[in-house]
Amino acid sequence: MNKSKILKGDVVKVISGSHKGKTGPVKKLSKDKSKVYVEGVNGVKHVKPSETDQEGGIKEVAVPVNISNVALIDPKSKGNTTRVGYKITDGKKVRIAKRSGAEIK
Structure with a gap:
């Protein structure tokens, strides 16, 4: 998969x-x-x-x-590329940008 x-x-x-x-x-x-x-x-x-x-x-x-x-x-620093990571917040798995730590929506 x-x-x-x-x-x-x-x-x-x-x-x-x-x-x-x-x-x-x-x-x-x-x-x-x-x-x-x-x-x-x-x-x-x-x-x-x-x-x-x-x-x-x-x-x-x-x-x-x-x-x-x-x-x-990256949603915070416009134009720069980033990798995707995951973080659990409030019992839900959300995607985050590795470069800035911002949540990806």
């Missing part, structure tokens, strides 16, 4: 690849949680005609990025 520390809605930064440095919120995770779809990153503009899309043409289609190539942005 591949449990991901990055969830839908988190703001992430691409740390490697051709889109290195770009940021955006996570729109969707793949079923096995090994790839993420980041808004505004890694889009393909040319689409071939297929059975589902008869026309094809120039359209923006999101392509997934491997989860190892993105890092979570």
Whole structure:
């Protein structure tokens, strides 16, 4: 089981690849949680005609990025990346940013 520390809605930064440095919120995770779809990153503009899309043409289609190539942005220090940790508060397990200790919502 591949449990991901990055969830839908988190703001992430691409740390490697051709889109290195770009940021955006996570729109969707793949079923096995090994790839993420980041808004505004890694889009393909040319689409071939297929059975589902008869026309094809120039359209923006999101392509997934491997989860190892993105890092979570710290909610306190904007722009800096951080790792995710866990802490139990009031009997609930919450995600925290390792860099600042802030709770990730």
